[in-house]
Amino acid sequence: MTSTARRDGTTEATATLEAATLDAFVRSHHDRLVRLARLVCVDTTEAGDAVQSAFEQAWRRRASLKDPSSLRSWLDRIVVREAIRQDRRRRSPLARFMGGPREIPVSIPDDQAGRAPNRVEIRLAWEALPAEQRAAIALHLHHGYTVAETAAIVDAPIETVRSRLRSGRERLRHALEDQP
Amino acid sequence: MNTDADDRLDAQLRGFLAERAADTAGLPSAERIAARIAGGATVRFGQGSAVRPIWLAATIGLLVLLVMALVLVGGRQSDVLPGTSEAWVAYATEPGNAGGATQIYVVKPGLEPKRIAGDDAGNSRNTCPAFSPDGRMLAYGEGTDRVPGDSGGEPGTNFSNAFGARPSVSRGRAIVVLELSQTAQVIGSSVRIPVPGTGPVPCPRWSPDSTRLAYDPGFRIVVMGLDGTQTATAWRRDSTDLAWSPDGSTLAVTGRGGTWLVPADGGPPRWMSDGPSASVDWAPDGSRLVVDNWVNGSISIIDVDEPSSRVEVGPGRMPAWSPSGDWIAFLRECPDEGNGPAPLAAQLVVVRPDGFDSQVVAADCDNGLVGWSDDGRQVLQADRRSDLAWAVSASSPDDPGESVTLVTTMATGDRWVVPGQYDVSWQPVHR
Numbered sequence: 009m010t011s012t013a014r015r016d017g018t019t020e021a022t023a024t025l026e027a028a029t030l031d032a033f034v035r036s037h038h039d040r041l042v043r044l045a046r047l048v049c050v051d052t053t054e055a056g057d058a059v060q061s062a063f064e065q066a067w068r069r070r071a072s073l074k075d076p077s078s079l080r081s082w083l084d085r086i087v088v089r090e091a092i093r094q095d096r097r098r099r100s101p102l103a104r105f106m107g108g109p110r111e112i113p114v115s116i117p118d119d120q121a122g123r124a125p126n127r128v129e130i131r132l133a134w135e136a137l138p139a140e141q142r143a144a145i146a147l148h149l150h151h152g153y154t155v156a157e158t159a160a161i162v163d164a165p166i167e168t169v170r171s172r173l174r175s176g177r178e179r180l181r182h183a184l185e186d187q188p
Numbered sequence: 189m190n191t192d193a194d195d196r197l198d199a200q201l202r203g204f205l206a207e208r209a210a211d212t213a214g215l216p217s218a219e220r221i222a223a224r225i226a227g228g229a230t231v232r233f234g235q236g237s238a239v240r241p242i243w244l245a246a247t248i249g250l251l252v253l254l255v256m257a258l259v260l261v262g263g264r265q266s267d268v269l270p271g272t273s274e275a276w277v278a279y280a281t282e283p284g285n286a287g288g289a290t291q292i293y294v295v296k297p298g299l300e301p302k303r304i305a306g307d308d309a310g311n312s313r314n315t316c317p318a319f320s321p322d323g324r325m326l327a328y329g330e331g332t333d334r335v336p337g338d339s340g341g342e343p344g345t346n347f348s349n350a351f352g353a354r355p356s357v358s359r360g361r362a363i364v365v366l367e368l369s370q371t372a373q374v375i376g377s378s379v380r381i382p383v384p385g386t387g388p389v390p391c392p393r394w395s396p397d398s399t400r401l402a403y404d405p406g407f408r409i410v411v412m413g414l415d416g417t418q419t420a421t422a423w424r425r426d427s428t429d430l431a432w433s434p435d436g437s438t439l440a441v442t443g444r445g446g447t448w449l450v451p452a453d454g455g456p457p458r459w460m461s462d463g464p465s466a467s468v469d470w471a472p473d474g475s476r477l478v479v480d481n482w483v484n485g486s487i488s489i490i491d492v493d494e495p496s497s498r499v500e501v502g503p504g505r506m507p508a509w510s511p512s513g514d515w516i517a518f519l520r521e522c523p524d525e526g527n528g529p530a531p532l533a534a535q536l537v538v539v540r541p542d543g544f545d546s547q548v549v550a551a552d553c554d555n556g557l558v559g560w561s562d563d564g565r566q567v568l569q570a571d572r573r574s575d576l577a578w579a580v581s582a583s584s585p586d587d588p589g590e591s592v593t594l595v596t597t598m599a600t601g602d603r604w605v606v607p608g609q610y611d612v613s614w615q616p617v618h619r
Contacts, residue, residue: 031222038218043209052214063221130204149198150205181197 033070034063037080040151041087047146048091050135058094062087084151085161088143095139133183141176144169275561275615276372277580277594278304278317278326292317292328294372297594302372305330305364314364315611316391320398321562323616325367327401330380331389332360359386363403363412381412395436395452402430402439402452409441411452422457423450428466434474442468447479449492460495461488467506471513471541478507478516478541487518489541501543505534509541512564515585516541522553536569538585549583550591562616568594570612580612 041059049055066086073082134142140162147158148169159169216224276294291306292314305314305328313331320327366378383390387406394401401412402421409423409430427443432452439450441457442465448457463481470477477490478501487507489499504518519534536550550569560567566582569591583591 027222027226030226031218034222034225035218038221042212042215046212046215047205047209052212056215060216060221060224064225067225130200131208134204134208145201146205146209149202150209177194177197177201180201181193184197184200 030067033067037063037083040080041083044084044146044151045087045091047150048088048139048143049094054094055091058087058090062090065090081153081157081161084147085163088147088162092139092143129184130180133180136183137176137179140164141172141179144172145176148173275323275617276319276368277615278319278328278613279580280315280317280328280611290314294326294368304328304366304372304374312360313389315389317611317613318392318394319613319615320394321396321616322398325365325398326613327363327365327392327394329390329392329403330360330362330364332362361385361387361390361405363390363392363401365392365401365414393430393432395432396434397436400436400452402432404430409439409450411439419452419454421450421452421454423448428464429468431469431477433470434472440468440470440477442466442479447477447490460490460492461498467508469507469509469516471509472511473513476541478509480505480507480518485521487516489516489543499543501539501541502537502546504537508559508567510538510560510564510567510585511562513541514564515539515567517549517560517567517585520548536567536583538567547585549585550581559612559614561614568612568614 038059041062042055045055045058045062046052049058062083066083073079137145143162144158147153147161148155153161155169155173156166159166162169164172276296278292278294280290280292290313292304293301294304294317295301304317304326306312311332313329315329315331317326317328319325361383362380363383364378364380367375369375383403383405385406388404390403390405392401392403395411399414401414402409403412404410404427407424407426409421409427411419411421413419421439423439423441425443425445427441429443430439430441430450432439433449437452439452440460441448441450444464446462447460447465447468449460450457460477461479464483465479466482468477468479475492477492478487479490480487482505485503485505487501487504489501491497501516502520504520507516507518509516515538517536517538520537521534535548535553537546537548539546549567550571552571561582565586566584568580568582570580571591580594581591582594
């Protein structure tokens, strides 16, 4: 392959190869990370920011990953941390003071009154959980990580993760039982 | 062990999570994410790029130059104590011919003051800047429409801290809260909460957890939550000072009628002491109060569980308990030798809470007490350098007689620091 030197010192071949590598890297992990961010964040804008930021960090620091087999959990860890950071920003004291977290208007159809908790009710209860509890439940229940693996991803002791799972379930149960 | 109810909940949750995770409308596509990263690769030193070493070296070189410049500037300004250069100091000033209008600035040693509130036309009074205990927010009182003929408040009332320079009676009153970045830029929009009626410019005081503000709109104390809630406490008298208990449950309020504990949630006040007082503060463990008495000029420590039991620690005023609990700082009046108005002719003194080991920290009889650094190692004072020039200095009880100038108004034209306890606030930096 011939290569042409560019002004920044790289070659066209190197740049092309790097672009292809980046493209493949993002494609191969995009769906999983987007879904994980969507579960942890309350709204899609925050989820999008978390995913973008996580991919940027991961791409920049990919050489620091010593064990290629841990790539998946390493990426999940970065995106969860970014998602929680987005959530904290939204819940900053001044943001609450200025009107509180954005509430997404929800209407519950009349014909659903009196029946088992529907998706809207579960969603409202889910979004009322602290982001750390959402992350633990999403990683454990949806992504299939064990409690120990979840603890490693969220960088917390195993007992803390157990507590988050327990508290999260309890809060969801109470919230759903309180529904009319 | 999981019960059937747990299993049913988990099944419900799994279904919900799968549905929510699949709802990715509006989220960036893989192509868009990759394009953004690729677009920024040259400035992020992307791996494999030959340009990285050059940019890296240039950036490190610039950073080294910047650090050297800051060290040089800082060294010329003062021998800054460890940690003091990290925090902003907020202060209220009165321009030379503003007719009582006041502005609020923030400054760090070596940097130009940055105006946060007030305008060149002098149309408003902005007082009592107060950094939140978490260091992220700044609150202050604002008054925009002074009552004609008013030239200031009565000494010793409504947080004027016995200097008599404030507060003005004002009609367009509000409390303003804003969030500051590390470079003192206002993040987002500031929040302005109107305070109805005519009275002193409100002087907001932060709760220890930075979620509530207490203030006196005139003969009562209101607690305002950052979630928008307001609680009118049971206090219905004048007040000269208030202090949040360390656990945030109670306000110590003092005034002409003595000192009382007032539940922040609206419960009945509890008597602590008689005698008009200008200042009150809590011990960090919440077990005792320190108050002054502006009639007999004494400072006392009161056990909150046994208020009739009290210890006098000496003559003085404006006591402030150090966050470490080791010291109480206060002002002790100097003999009248033409030093100026009595409250200004004061030495800065520290004493142990048992009344022993009293030390004069600043002896030049031109001091106004401001407060303690959040690590309890330094006490701040506003000290007069000339008739119009004031400085904010830090002293350490461990090194009495030595002080470090953090801010001086001599370099800022005709602005002067209003020398009150509530007109200067040192940003907590959580060392």
